[in-house]
Amino acid sequence: MSTDAIVILKNDHKTIKKLFKEFQNAGDEATQTKGRIVGRIIEELTVHTYLENECMYPEVRRLLPDLEDDVLESYEEHHVADILCTELHAMDPSDERFDAKTTVLIENVTHHIDEEEQDWFPQVREGLGRKQLQELGARMNEMREKAPRSPSRPSALKKAVDAITA
Numbered sequence: 625m626s627t628d629a630i631v632i633l634k635n636d637h638k639t640i641k642k643l644f645k646e647f648q649n650a651g652d653e654a655t656q657t658k659g660r661i662v663g664r665i666i667e668e669l670t671v672h673t674y675l676e677n678e679c680m681y682p683e684v685r686r687l688l689p690d691l692e693d694d695v696l697e698s699y700e701e702h703h704v705a706d707i708l709c710t711e712l713h714a715m716d717p718s719d720e721r722f723d724a725k726t727t728v729l730i731e732n733v734t735h736h737i738d739e740e741e742q743d744w745f746p747q748v749r750e751g752l753g754r755k756q757l758q759e760l761g762a763r764m765n766e767m768r769e770k771a772p773r774s775p776s777r778p779s780a781l782k783k784a785v786d787a788i789t790a
Contacts, residue, residue: 628754629680629761630745636672637737643668644730659717662726666709669733671771675704675764676748688751694744701736705729709775 626632647661657739685695708729715722749757 627758627761627765629757629764630749632761633672633676633680633766634741635744636668636675637741640665640668640672640733641737644734647726655717658723658726662712662717662722665726665729665751666713666775667773668704669709670773670775671768673705676766677702679764679767684748684752687756688748691744691751693746694747698736698740698744701732705733705736706775708732709745713775749782 626635643665645663647658647665650657650661681695683699685692708725712722712725712729715725752760
């Protein structure tokens with residue numbers, strides 16, 4: 625298993641994108657199958673965003689201040705994904721808006737992944753170098769074991785309320 629933080633995050637991206645394809649190819653009548661796939665998407669995204677929010681982003685923000693705007697945008701993109709995951713987690717797959725909400729989640733996360741992989745990761749790799757990325761990756765691998773697996777723990781709704789009332 626790699627300890628390079630960017631390799632780890634790209635592997636997560638591959639897993640998530642594979643689940644997106646499974647959802648998109650499941651067919652209109654595959655309600656239960658889509659429900660199971662969305663459950664796995666939610667779990668993968670919850671773990672992934674936790675690792676980025678709690679480990680990767682704070683370190684990049686601290687060590688590469690020129691990337692602060694990108695980090696702040698990523699936090700907000702995660703916030704949107706957290707809210708969608710929380711709502712999907714509470715929905716029944718037969719709900720008329722389940723597929724539409726999942727499609728919006730897929731579109732938002734795909735955009736986020738593309739930005740990270742094409743623009744952000746190359747800048748981070750150049751700025752941090754191999755040793756720091758390996759140390760960061762090792763920390764993320766340790767954190768993965770205890771990472772939340774369900775959107776109830778990241779408390780996206782509390783974050784939404786806080787954002788509105790701040």
